[in-house]
Structures are given as structure tokens and as C-alpha cells.
Amino acid sequence: MIGIIDYGLGNVEAFRVAYKRLGKASKRVKTAEDLADVTHIILPGVGAFDSAMDRFNASGLWPAVKDAVENRDVPLLGVCVGMQMLADRSDEGQLPGLGLVPGNIRLFSEGQHGRMLRCPHMGWNEVDATKETTLLAGLDQDRKFYFLHSYYFEPSDPDAELAQTLYGAPFSCAVGKGAVYGVQFHPEKSHEAGLTLLNNFSEL
Amino acid sequence: MSYPRIIPCLLLGDDGLVKTEGFSKGRYIGDPMNTVRIFNEKKVDELVLLDINATRNGTEPNFKLIEKIATECRMPLSYGGGIKTYAAAERIISMGVEKVALSSAAIETPELVQEISSSLGRQSTVVVLDYKKNWQGRRVAYTHGGTRKVSGSVLDHVDNAVAHGAGEVVLYSIANDGAMKGYDLAFAEEISARVTTPLTFVGGAGSLDDVRALIDRCGNVGAGVGSMFVYKSALKGVLINYPNPDEKERVLAEYARKYLSGTRS
Numbered sequence: 001m002i003g004i005i006d007y008g009l010g011n012v013e014a015f016r017v018a019y020k021r022l023g024k025a026s027k028r029v030k031t032a033e034d035l036a037d038v039t040h041i042i043l044p045g046v047g048a049f050d051s052a053m054d055r056f057n058a059s060g061l062w063p064a065v066k067d068a069v070e071n072r073d074v075p076l077l078g079v080c081v082g083m084q085m086l087a088d089r090s091d092e093g094q095l096p097g098l099g100l101v102p103g104n105i106r107l108f109s110e111g112q113h114g115r116m117l118r119c120p121h122m123g124w125n126e127v128d129a130t131k132e133t134t135l136l137a138g139l140d141q142d143r144k145f146y147f148l149h150s151y152y153f154e155p156s157d158p159d160a161e162l163a164q165t166l167y168g169a170p171f172s173c174a175v176g177k178g179a180v181y182g183v184q185f186h187p188e189k190s191h192e193a194g195l196t197l198l199n200n201f202s203e204l
Numbered sequence: 205m206s207y208p209r210i211i212p213c214l215l216l217g218d219d220g221l222v223k224t225e226g227f228s229k230g231r232y233i234g235d236p237m238n239t240v241r242i243f244n245e246k247k248v249d250e251l252v253l254l255d256i257n258a259t260r261n262g263t264e265p266n267f268k269l270i271e272k273i274a275t276e277c278r279m280p281l282s283y284g285g286g287i288k289t290y291a292a293a294e295r296i297i298s299m300g301v302e303k304v305a306l307s308s309a310a311i312e313t314p315e316l317v318q319e320i321s322s323s324l325g326r327q328s329t330v331v332v333l334d335y336k337k338n339w340q341g342r343r344v345a346y347t348h349g350g351t352r353k354v355s356g357s358v359l360d361h362v363d364n365a366v367a368h369g370a371g372e373v374v375l376y377s378i379a380n381d382g383a384m385k386g387y388d389l390a391f392a393e394e395i396s397a398r399v400t401t402p403l404t405f406v407g408g409a410g411s412l413d414d415v416r417a418l419i420d421r422c423g424n425v426g427a428g429v430g431s432m433f434v435y436k437s438a439l440k441g442v443l444i445n446y447p448n449p450d451e452k453e454r455v456l457a458e459y460a461r462k463y464l465s466g467t468r469s
Binding site for chain 1: 205206207208209247249250271274275276277278279280297298299300302303322323324325326327328371372400401402403424426
């Protein structure tokens with residue numbers, strides 16, 4: 001049972017529709033009790049870092065999610081801002097992140113990333129795996145995903161990087177530590193490549 | 205590097221999707237859910253959905269329909285029309301719409317753009333500017349479905365939108381709407397050279413060559429397409445369509461040559 005965390009921000013239904021297409025059961029997780037039979041957790045997120053953290057903190061789900069991830073080895077996938085929430089902190093906000101994948105969230109800047117780089121990074125771009133991982137299996141041909149973000153994940157440990165995307169300069173578009181994964185792009189809105197990734201995640 | 209986006213731009217009228225010409229009342233095209241399902245199959249880059257009556261009629265967005273469409277969409281969705289409050293924008297984003305677009309409200313209450321941008325994120329905040337040339341040939345902005353002229357040049361309004369936190373600006377040529385005779389290229393080129401925020405141009409696409417011309421001249425921008433993706437030909441029988449991967453590759457050939465090769469060092 002795939003549990004999609006519903007703390008008021010993020011496209012819960014789009015993930016459920018994707019898993020329905022894949023023939024896999026999923027549910028909306030609003031309370032700690034909802035997590036009991038969940039084997040995989042998806043943490044979606046849209047919007048600004050602090051408003052996402054605020055809402056997630058207010059949901060009261062953190063102790064149960066932390067327990068599932070740390071004590072029961074339940075795989076977790078953070079998506080977009082949900083990925084950024086896995087870090088320690090973000091340049092976009094004041095609130096601390098969840099610290100599940102050590103790192104900082106940085107702003108794309110023109111100086112760093114070449115001239116005339118449009119920001120936010122918006123549109124389809126290629127995801128190049130930098131590590132062998134089940135999450136990104138079968139994506140050699142069709143590896144374009146939809147991105148929509150102004151900030152990106154800078155892992156403290158380079159070993160946590162699973163894939164890179166080039167936008168002016170390369171950045172870490174997928175990270176992982178233990179059973180915790182994060183992707184900056186939107187697999188739930190990335191057609192077949194997205195389905196492949198979501199299927200891979202459900203098989204971890 | 206990122207790819208230019210080729211975006212069906214759907215207009216929501218009172219009873220379904222419509223297609224306008226020069227912001228006219230609009231001809232019925234079909235049911236929005238069906239159309240979205242067809243665009244899913246065609247793997248479109250993203251979708252823009254604009255309710256062209258909400259602001260004019262003073263009604264709220266059709267939240268129920270927006271939620272149904274957002275759930276159905278396998279690609280990112282921008283919604284615009286009738287968003288006048290932060291609460292409405294937040295509600296739409298929480299339904300799984302990736303971006304909310306403000307038009308009249310962005311000009312009348314720019315602080316609303318700022319509020320949405322700072323809470324929901326710049327990447328989810330879009331400003332749509334409808335414009336046409338005045339008698340002096342200057343491009344001026346209009347609100348309320350092209351019925352109210354506002355002072356200041358379109359360029360000033362673009363700068364203002366970006367200054368208030370817009371993460372994308374959509375420039376919609378009223379004169380080219382439904383004309384299928386090509387984009388307002390000179391203007392698109394001028395504006396894309398001076399603004400580093402993502403831009404999408406709507407109005408005028410009549411062939412894939414038009415889309416290609418826009419991308420060749422402006423680089424990484426969004427090409428919004430109305431008539432061409434809902435009509436079979438210039439005779440205007442309704443047929444939902446979108447370039448296949450080969451056609452798309454041809455449209456993006458020059459862009460790929462300029463920006464994609466040799467960037468990986």
C-alpha cells in the first residue's frame with residue numbers, strides 16, 4: 001500500500017491516478033493511523049519552503065513518518081518541494097527541514113548557472129543517473145521529466161546524489177540516503193517516464 | 205538543457221471549451237475532460253486552461269471542474285480566470301494545479317501576485333497579459349477579456365509582474381488570437397531578450413513552422429497554441445491534435461543545434 005502524505009499542499013490525487021494506472025493500491029495519508037499499513041511513502045509538495053514545512057509540521061504526521069522511515073525501513077520519496085523538505089535547511093525559508101538527507105536548498109543564480117538562464121527552471125529536461133539505483137532503472141531512452149522550481153538540492157554528502165540535470169550547470173535532481181529518496185522533478189506529471197519511476201519506487 | 209514548451213492553450217466558456225478569434229465570444233470545441241484525455245495520450249508538454257468568462261461575469265473559478273481536470277492531467281497544468289483572492293489561488297494549487305495565472309487581478313492588485321508568489325512559490329505564479337497595438341502602434345495591455353484598456357505599455361506591465369514575483373509571464377496577442385497567421389515575432393523577440401523570467405507567447409500559431417519560427421528567434425520560451433491544436437485545418441473542423449515526437453524534433457531542430465549540443469562538457 002502506497003501512502004501519499006496529504007498535508008494540504010501537493011498533488012495527492014495525481015499520484016493516486018498514476019498508481020491506479022500501474023494497478024497498485026494507494027491511499028491518502030492524513031493521520032498517523034493511516035500510515036499503519038503503508039509500505040511506501042510519498043511526500044509531495046508545492047509552493048514555498050516555509051509554507052510547506054509549516055503545513056507539514058501542523059499535520060502532526062512527522063513522528064509517525066520518522067518512525068516508519070527510521071525504524072521500519074519504509075521507503076520514502078519526496079517530490080519537488082517534498083524533496084527539498086528532506087534537506088537540513090533552505091535558502092528560501094527560515095524553518096528547518098526534516099534532515100533526512102543532509103543538504104542545503106540553494107537558489108539558481110544567473111552568475112552560477114550561465115547567462116540568460118531563465119529562472120524558475122520550467123519545462124522538460126533530461127535526468128542523467130550518476131549512480132546505479134532501482135529508482136531510475138529503465139530510464140535510459142525516455143529520461144525527460146518536467147521541472148518547475150527556483151531552488152535546487154545541494155547534498156552535503158556527494159554520495160547522496162543519484163542523478164544530475166543540466167541547467168546552465170549540472171545540479172542534483174535526484175538524491176537518496178538509505179530508504180529515503182528525493183526527486184526535484186514531477187514524476188506524477190511526466191507521462192511514461194514518470195510512471196516508470198513511480199513503479200520503480202513501489203518495487204523498492 | 206531545458207526544452208522550449210509547446211503548450212495547448214484551452215479556453216473555458218460557459219458550457220465547455222471554446223475557441224475565440226480576436227477574443228470573440230467563442231465557438232464550442234468540446235468537453236474539457238475528453239480534450240484533456242486526448243492531450244494525455246498525445247503526451248503534451250503542459251496545458252494552459254483559461255476561463256474566459258469568470259472575470260467578465262464576476263464569478264469565482266469553477267473549482268469542481270478544475271479539480272477534475274487537475275486529477276486527469278498527466279502533464280503540468282496552469283489555470284487562470286477569476287482568481288481574485290489568495291484563498292482562491294491556494295485552493296487551486298492544493299487541488300494539484302501546478303500554476304495559477306492572474307490577468308486582470310495582476311494589473312488591478314499587483315500585491316496579490318506578491319502574496320501568491322511568496323506563499324505558493326514563484327514557480328507557481330503566472331501573470332497573463334492580453335495586449336494589442338493602439339493607433340500609434342504601441343502595444344498596450346487589456347483586462348476583462350480584452351474589453352478594458354489599461355494605461356502603460358505591455359513592457360512596463362511585464363516588468364511589474366516580474367518585480368511582484370511572477371515566475372512566468374504569458375503574453376497573449378488579442379489581434380492574433382485565432383488568426384493562425386504566425387506569432388507577434390518582433391515583439392516576442394524583443395521581450396525575450398530583455399526578460400529572464402520564463403515567457404509564453406499565445407496568439408497566431410497556424411502551423412508548426414510558426415512555432416518553430418518563435419523558438420528559433422526567442423530560444424527557450426513557451427509556445428502557446430490554440431486554434432491549431434483544436435482544428436483539423438484552416439477549414440476549422442474540430443480535431444484535437446498535437447505534434448508527434450518526430451514533428452516535435454523538427455520544430456526544435458535549430459534550438460537543439462544552438463543550445464543542446466556541446467553544452468555537456
